[in-house]
Structures are given as structure tokens and as C-alpha cells.
Amino acid sequence: MTVTNRQILLKSRPVGEPTEDNFKLVETPLPEPGPGQFRVRVIYMSLDPYMRGRMGAEKSYAASAELGQPMVGGGVGVVEVSNNEQFKPGDYVVCYSGWQSYCLSDGTGVMKLDPANAPISTGLGVLGMPGLTAYYGLLEIGKPQPGETVVVAAASGAVGSVVGQIARIKGCRAVGIAGSKEKCDFVTGELGFDACVNYKDPDFREKLAAACPNGIDVYFENVGGKVLEAVIPLFNDDARMPLCGLISQYNMTELPQGVNKLPALLRAILTHRLLIQGFIISYHFKHQPAFLKDAGGWIREGKLKYREDIVKGIENAPEAFIGLLQGRNFGKLLVQVSDDPTR
Template identity: 55%
Template sequence: MPTNRTTTQIRLTTRPVGEPADSDFTTTTEEVPELTEGQVLLRTVYLSLDPYMRGRMSDAKSYAEPVPVGGVMVGATVCEVVESRSERRAVGDLVLAYTGWQTLAVADARHTRRLDPEAAPVSTALGVLGMPGFTAYAGLLEIGRPKEGETVVVAAATGPVGSAVGQIAQLKGARSVGIAGGPEKVRALTEEFGFDVALDHRSPTFRDDLAAATPDGVDVYFENVGGPVAEAVTRRLNLYARVPVCGLVANYNATEAPEGPDRLPGFMSRVLTLSLTVRGFIQSEFEPTLQEPFLREMSGWVRDGQVRYREDVVEGLDNALEAFRGLLVGRNFGKLLVQVGDDPTS
């Protein structure tokens, strides 16, 4: 019988082939251990769902270790401290942690960051003021380096990375073109996030629309989707264009190289003849240098309403996997969060 020290956990039990299936995961419960010195017991309030998690389910060579088979799925969380054996954290504190797909977890207090609910809703620590926002900020400013008047294109543009990319680009004087799927999202791009132009990649006239929206070509393509959208934007790139690559969500469930023709030689020809910069990154590379300015600048922008954000909150850990599958095909609308437990600040 569950006690208030019983954690419910979602574990990876087989590595998914293609779309992650229910049968690849198992829900387990166990008692959390007693704390040792320096530890805290955390109750999950919000679990962040992010596309990179698909990579952690697989064991392809990557910048990060995969989740071991049998392990609890990883993920960033906002948690409430419910027990503490650390001077750093008090019971009732809300913290950013990385406790994964579970309801309760023991963590080293040093691996948590205290959040100030007065400064911003705590959920933003997983979105606009967290990893996705920082990914947008660092990738756009360090790799994309938009200059005033240049054109910046981003897809999945109502998502937490894309929406921040477009808004930061504009704050830096560039023109922003956002791409999303379906009329509701496309409308939000201009009305909610203030993109200069919004395009629907599902439209049969998408390629022509893109050409019309980028009469001077594309200087920065912030790549987070791959697939046919990337193909179309690549054809609009200007000489010396920059392509920060932070995600390829269209490919994540692919099980083998797609059928031909082989587009790699044509892509490399474009890299050569246009002197393109294509640069993969994960945000942690830039944390030592840019985390401070990001938090300062972005918090200000969010407070002043210069950067807006949208959240898509799903109720209950039970629904995490289905929501994650939706994320990979764009069914969410805004930063996808799972509300795992009550938010004492809302």
C-alpha cells in the first residue's frame, strides 16, 4: 500500500524501435530510501518533456549516456522539497532538479537550484527561463549571430525553443519568420509571439510561401526539426548563412536511412558554394559563459513582456508517454509539461 514515501516511476524496459510504445516502459513503485547528509527528498510538481529524451531512449553514440535499460526515464523537473538534510534547502522550497519521470526522488541538494516563485512562475524554469530558452538564446546568439536586418527562420516556432528564437532575433534587430503546423499555431506566431511572418508547413503552397516570406533569402536557419521543412529552408540560404542545429525531431523515430535519392552530396555542395556554417550544439556547451547573461537578460524580457511564452500542461505522470509521442509529431502547443503533483504556488 502506497505511503507518503512511495514513489511511482516510469522505467525504460526495452529500447524503442521507431515510435516509443507503451510496451517499452514499465510503471513501478518503490519506497524511497532514508536521506543521508546533504540530501533532500523531492516531490515532483512539473516534469518537462523535451525532444532530446528520444535520444536517451536509444544507445546511438551521443553527447550523453543513454538511459540504461531498466532505468527511470530522465528529465528536468520542478519539485517541492518535502524533507531536507541539507542546509542549502528547506522543506517547502521549490527547486529545479533532474529527477526524471517519477513522483518522489532523493537528490543531492547541490544538484538542485532554488526557484523564486515571486520572480516568475516556477514552471518557466523548465521552459522560457530554462533549458529550452537557453538553447534558443545560446544557439541564436553564439552560432546564428543575426545582424540587424537579417532574416532568421525557425520551425516548431510555437515551441519553447522556436518561440524564443524568433522573439530574441527581433530584439536583436533581425526579421523573424516562424514555421508551424496548422492554422491555430500559425495565427499564434504573429498574434502571440509577434513573428514578422508565419508560415504553415502543412500548406500545399509552403515552398512558395517561404520564398515569398524571404525575398532576401535566409541568413540564419535555426534547425530544430529536420525533414522536409529543413530541406525547403536550406534552398533559401544566403552566402555565409549560419545553421545552428539543436534538434532534428522529424528524424528521431527513424529506424533506418530513408530511401533515396541521396541528398547529402547536394547539401554539402550548398555548404561549399554558399560558405555555410552548420553547427550542432547542446546548450550545456555554452552554460559556463552564457548562463548568467541569459538569466539576467531573458528574465527581464519575460518580465517586461518582450518575450512571451506558452505552456501546454498535461495532467498526471500516467499521461507522460502519450504526451511525449505527441511532442515528436507536433501535437503539443507550447512548452510541454506534465503536472505530476500540486503546484503550491499556483
């Protein structure tokens, strides 16, 4: 039986901030699975900042999304029809589905989920790529030691929220940076960070310094821009900076105006012997088993909490994605594409 597949295509490449005109909603027939294939009905679709980079034509660590094809991204769904012995109808899976309501797969890169262990949506968030990103970046690059101060930008987001909580589990002082009082209150009240500073406050620099009286030993970078500028003077000797993202720069069409801060950063790197290391989590999936074991245990013990921001309807994905780049989401941003039988 042929099903109707709703897809969000990349219609054009954005210049600066994406608009809804860069996307196109279409309905196309999806054929039956071929030999070794199975069909997945997508339930949740992930929206992540890295997708902005994939919309451009510039050379990067991964191929650009193709014009006229579904936008790239991960999804969680249920197998409906299968010609693959490893995946049976009724199996819940996380896969690289793209922005569409159905997908065909041969099982490459697909992982089964057990709804009895955790809500299936967490396969795209706290127990998925964002959680693994936080786990690897903090523990393998940041190497936090008990008593140190760990600062994380975008602290209420899918990655940052996990970074700060793991820092606390490891005996560190966790300081978050977020974009509203509501987000800061959530970071300290619900997630248990020691402090959180609103980068939109006019005295942000002073408040960040006050929250880090002993300086900064690990700074987990998700943002860049003025947030990084406020962090630079606070670095301790031998501090580490896992470089995960630069969301403040993703829509830039030219270099920012104003004072060049690169000399100050380079001086800090030299005089404080800083380690700054960028990383792409797709190169580090060998750490996934250890991550799932540790994170699953922390969730069961109540040490690791999470928040999801769920938008219903695939047609609302472009607007939600644009809002993500503007910081409008609160928690891990998901689009619910179809009914979730597990809830």
C-alpha cells in the same frame, strides 16, 4: 517516514516510434534522505525531444537511459525533508528528477527558484534549458544582425518560440515554420513573428520563399527533413545554421528513400560559405547567468512571451511524450505530477 514513489520506468528500447509498451508505471518506497541529501516532491516534469535519443542504446553525447530505471529528465519541485544546509524545506528547485513523483538529491546540479520572480514551471521552459538553448544557439552561433532574416523550425515549440522572439528583439525579421494554421497564427499574432509558414501546406516551399524575399541569413534548425530541404535554396552568402535538433529523424530506422539532398546542401555550404554548427546546451551552462538576466528582463517588459502545454498525471507521461514526437503539443510540454502551491 517512507513515501510511495510513482515512477515511469524504461521497460524496453523502441524500434522506430516509441509506444506505451516501452514504459512501465511502478510504485516503490522511497527511503528517508541520507546525510547531505534532501527529498524533493516533483510538481512539474519536463518532456523534451532529446529524450527519444536517450531511449536507444546507440553511443551519443550522453549515456543512454537504463532499462528498468526511471526515464531521464528535468523536474521542478519543492523540498520536503532536508539534511543539506543549502536546501531547506519549502525551497522550490529545478533538478534532474527523472520521471517520478519524488527524488533524492545531494544538491548537485540543483538550482533554487523564486516563485515571486516567475511561475516555477518556467524553470523547465522559457527560463530553463529550452530558453537557454534558444539564447545560446541564436546569439552565439547564429549571431543575428539588425535587418537580417532569421528562420526557425518548430516555431511554436519551447525552443523555437524563444528564438524568433529574441531575433525580433535584436532587430531581425523573424519567420517561423510550424505544423498547423493554429500554431502559425499563434506565432505571428501572440509571439510577434513577422511571418509563419505551415510545412504541411502543399505549396510550403513557395510560401517559405515568399516569406523570405531577401533570402535567409540565419536558420535555426530543430526539425530536418523536408523543412531543411526547402530552406537550402534560400540561404544567403555567409548564412549561419545553428543545429539544435532533428526531430523528423528521431524515429527513423533506415535512411529516407528518394533523391539524395546531401549534394545540394554541400554545394550550398561551399558556394554560400555557410556556417553550420551543432551544439549541445549542457556544454554551455556558463551562459546561464547572462541568459537569466536578459530573459527575465524581456519577460517583465512584455517582449518575451511563452505558452505551456500541461498534461496532468504522471501516468499520462508516455502518451504525452509520444505526442510530442508527433508534433501534437502546443508550447512547452510539461506533466504536472502533484499540486502546485504557488498557483
